[in-house]
Amino acid sequence: MEAPRSWRAPACVIFVLALVAQWWSSSTAASCSFTISNHCAQTIWPATLAGAGTPQLATTGFRLDPGQSVQVPAPAGWSGRIWARTGCDFSGAGGAAAAAAAGAAACQTGDCGGRLECGGTGATPPATLFEVTLGKGGGGAGAGDLDYYDVSLVDGYNLPVVAVPQAGGATGGGGGCATTGCTADLNRSCPKELQVDGVDGGGGSGTVACRSACEAFGEEEYCCSGAYATPATCRPTAYSAIFKTACPRAYSYAYDDGTSTFTCSAAAYTIAFCLPPTGSNTSGVTPLISSPSPANGQNGAGGSTPPPAGNNGAGISSYQPPPTEDINGAGSADQPAWMTMPSSASKRMMPSSSAASTRHNQLWSLLLLLPALLLFHFKQELL
Numbered sequence: 343m344e345a346p347r348s349w350r351a352p353a354c355v356i357f358v359l360a361l362v363a364q365w366w367s368s369s370t371a372a373s374c375s376f377t378i379s380n381h382c383a384q385t386i387w388p389a390t391l392a393g394a395g396t397p398q399l400a401t402t403g404f405r406l407d408p409g410q411s412v413q414v415p416a417p418a419g420w421s422g423r424i425w426a427r428t429g430c431d432f433s434g435a436g437g438a439a440a441a442a443a444a445g446a447a448a449c450q451t452g453d454c455g456g457r458l459e460c461g462g463t464g465a466t467p468p469a470t471l472f473e474v475t476l477g478k479g480g481g482g483a484g485a486g487d488l489d490y491y492d493v494s495l496v497d498g499y500n501l502p503v504v505a506v507p508q509a510g511g512a513t514g515g516g517g518g519c520a521t522t523g524c525t526a527d528l529n530r531s532c533p534k535e536l537q538v539d540g541v542d543g544g545g546g547s548g549t550v551a552c553r554s555a556c557e558a559f560g561e562e563e564y565c566c567s568g569a570y571a572t573p574a575t576c577r578p579t580a581y582s583a584i585f586k587t588a589c590p591r592a593y594s595y596a597y598d599d600g601t602s603t604f605t606c607s608a609a610a611y612t613i614a615f616c617l618p619p620t621g622s623n624t625s626g627v628t629p630l631i632s633s634p635s636p637a638n639g640q641n642g643a644g645g646s647t648p649p650p651a652g653n654n655g656a657g658i659s660s661y662q663p664p665p666t667e668d669i670n671g672a673g674s675a676d677q678p679a680w681m682t683m684p685s686s687a688s689k690r691m692m693p694s695s696s697a698a699s700t701r702h703n704q705l706w707s708l709l710l711l712l713p714a715l716l717l718f719h720f721k722q723e724l725l
Contacts, residue, residue: 373418382616393421427452451500468498510609519606524589555581566596
């Protein structure tokens, strides 16, 4: 009697299963992306800093000329902050490395130890901050799958910034994905005692940043420390009220959570510096002139201002490659791998539903191959 044949998985089936595993890994690894845009009249140097327990992004600092935008990917669960530096000069004697070694500042505002790439060093106040903790990508609408984000003036102000999330996620739930930010020019209305003077973007002298009262005076009342270290004892001050009146959606002091923290399940964020306060016909961004009302218990994230539709919500200009000289952080002829620059607005922000549909079709195409391969294998076994 012929011994029963033992079934062994054919190599082709194993290959298909490996493709499915690779597809699943690649589709879930990249959680989100940040498109950083410069609408200012001057060059800025955006920077990123990861929070504890999350990796630094592919870049922690780079140059961005007026009208330019770059896209930086971020993994699921990433936590950190993004800001922009102004008035930087990394081309001095010895360059950025020498300045960093000497502890000298290379930027007028937002400096991070004199480095072009901040490499884990935070912003020197004052600086306007975009802060975010991305969801872990579980595909649900639970707290762990939502992003928490805000624009903060707690460390002072140097530039106006708007954060526009693009709603995504498997369920589409979890907050209203509200636009937030500060479009006001607080440098013009900054109290004299908080002003930081320097060379402005036009080459003249003027106020280039506005300090927080905590940084200016160091008193517990302003810093929410010591006897004022709880939400009950740390209250708004006359100085924080100036920031809050100008920018109702931004953090004005440490415990300003109720109208300043937002939640969303986003596929991408646009971080636009110096966007005009009233928007424009091409920006598509709803003006941030009213204070949001908390909704659904989500700390104001329910969305009195829904995310704008249209061209990526930020009027991003077409990308213009930086100069090839590697001077003052201007880049080189070889574009870094992280600097993803789509050629058109439609490619820049593909709707999340289309992307999900594409991945879904790819998975089914692979899985449909399995029956045919198994049938072919059994026929071969019977011959």
